[in-house]
Amino acid sequence: MNQRIYVFSPSSAVRDKAAVRRGVARLKALGHEVELDPDAFTTHMRFAGDDATRLAAISRAAKSGAAIAIITRGGYGLTRLLPAIDYKAVAKAIDRGTKFVGLSDFTAFQNAVLATTGRATWAGPAVGEDFGVEGEPDDIMQACFEELADGTGEGAGWQLPKAEAVAKPMHAEGILWGGNLAVLTALAGTPWMPRVAGGIVFLEDVHEHPYRIERMLTQLLYTGLLAKQKAIVLGRFTNYKAVPNDKGFKLQTVVDWLRSKVKAPVFTGLPFGHVPTKVALPVGAKVHLSVEGRDAFLIWGNRR
Structure with a gap:
C-alpha cells in the first residue's frame, strides 16, 4: 500500500545529504509519496538546526497528516527538546494514524511520548543509514518497514x-x-x-x-x-x-x-x-x- 511519508531531522545535522536523497528516492521507488521537511538539511553546530528549528520540524511532522513521519538520522539533540515538545499535538497525530518511526537518539522522543501520552511509536529504520545505503537496502529491514506502512505487520x-x-x-x-x-x-x-x-x-x-x-x-x-x-x-x-x-x-x-x-x-x-x-x-x-x-x-x- 502506497503511503505519504514525511521525512524530518530532529537530532543531529545530516552530513551525508546524498544518503538521505538516495533514501528518499528509494522510498519513492517503492511507490510512496515522500515529503522532505524544509529544514531537513539545516545545520547549527552539530544539530539539524537550533532547538527552535528542530521543534518546528517535529511540529510540522505532527501536522503533516502523513501516514509515516520518519527521521533522516539519529545522533544527538532530542533530550534537550523534551520539555518543549507539544505532546498533545503528537498524540493527536498518532490518533489520526501517523506512525512516528526512528531509532538511536529518537529513543528519547519515543519514550517521552509513551510517558506523557501513553501513545505508541515505532522503533525502525532511518532514511539515511538504512534506505540511503550505497548498494541495496537490507531485505528484512525493507520488508518490515513495508509491513509497518501497510499495517500488515503482526x-x-x-x-x-x-x-x-x-x-x-x-x-x-x-x-x-x-x-x-x-x-x-x-x-x-x-x-x-x-x-x-x-x-x-x-x-x-x-x-x-x-x-x-x-x-x-x-x-x-x-x-x-x-x-x-x-x-x-x-x-x-x-x-x-x-x-x-x-x-x-x-x-x-x-x-x-x-x-x-x-x-x-x-x-x-x-x-x-x-x-x-x-x-x-x-x-x-x-x-x-x-x-x-x-x-x-x-x-x-x-x-x-
Missing part, C-alpha cells in the same frame, strides 16, 4: 543462541518499551522516563564498550525499573573494541551479570540496533513474547 521473530534455548515454552505479555540504552539511561529520574511495570524492555547500542553497557544497566537497575519487567530483550551492541585491560571481560560477561541481578528472563539476539538487518517494533504497545526452544517471537497484531 510481529517479529528471531533465533536465540543455543545456550539460551528454553526447556519449556515461555510466554509473557506487557508493554514493549526501551530502545537505545545510552539515551534511555539519560532519561532516568526525569518525567520522560516511562514508568512501565510488567513490561518487556528491549535495549541496543553502538560504540559502547561492555563495561559502559554494564554501567548503564546498573543505573537502570538501581532505579528499580528493570526489576519490574517481565522480560528483558537485548538487541545488537556493535562497533566497540576490546582492550588489553579487559582480561576476559566481554559483552557476555555483562549479560551473565544482568541475569544474576533480575528475576526476569534476559534474551539476546533481537535483530534491532545500529545494524542493516532490523525489524520494526511498536514502542508503547502491548506485545506477547513467546519463546519455544531457540525460537523467539514478539507478537502484536491486533493486540495494540
Whole structure:
C-alpha cells in the first residue's frame, strides 16, 4: 500500500545529504509519496538546526497528516527538546494514524511520548543509514518497514543462541518499551522516563564498550525499573573494541551479570540496533513474547 511519508531531522545535522536523497528516492521507488521537511538539511553546530528549528520540524511532522513521519538520522539533540515538545499535538497525530518511526537518539522522543501520552511509536529504520545505503537496502529491514506502512505487520521473530534455548515454552505479555540504552539511561529520574511495570524492555547500542553497557544497566537497575519487567530483550551492541585491560571481560560477561541481578528472563539476539538487518517494533504497545526452544517471537497484531 502506497503511503505519504514525511521525512524530518530532529537530532543531529545530516552530513551525508546524498544518503538521505538516495533514501528518499528509494522510498519513492517503492511507490510512496515522500515529503522532505524544509529544514531537513539545516545545520547549527552539530544539530539539524537550533532547538527552535528542530521543534518546528517535529511540529510540522505532527501536522503533516502523513501516514509515516520518519527521521533522516539519529545522533544527538532530542533530550534537550523534551520539555518543549507539544505532546498533545503528537498524540493527536498518532490518533489520526501517523506512525512516528526512528531509532538511536529518537529513543528519547519515543519514550517521552509513551510517558506523557501513553501513545505508541515505532522503533525502525532511518532514511539515511538504512534506505540511503550505497548498494541495496537490507531485505528484512525493507520488508518490515513495508509491513509497518501497510499495517500488515503482526510481529517479529528471531533465533536465540543455543545456550539460551528454553526447556519449556515461555510466554509473557506487557508493554514493549526501551530502545537505545545510552539515551534511555539519560532519561532516568526525569518525567520522560516511562514508568512501565510488567513490561518487556528491549535495549541496543553502538560504540559502547561492555563495561559502559554494564554501567548503564546498573543505573537502570538501581532505579528499580528493570526489576519490574517481565522480560528483558537485548538487541545488537556493535562497533566497540576490546582492550588489553579487559582480561576476559566481554559483552557476555555483562549479560551473565544482568541475569544474576533480575528475576526476569534476559534474551539476546533481537535483530534491532545500529545494524542493516532490523525489524520494526511498536514502542508503547502491548506485545506477547513467546519463546519455544531457540525460537523467539514478539507478537502484536491486533493486540495494540
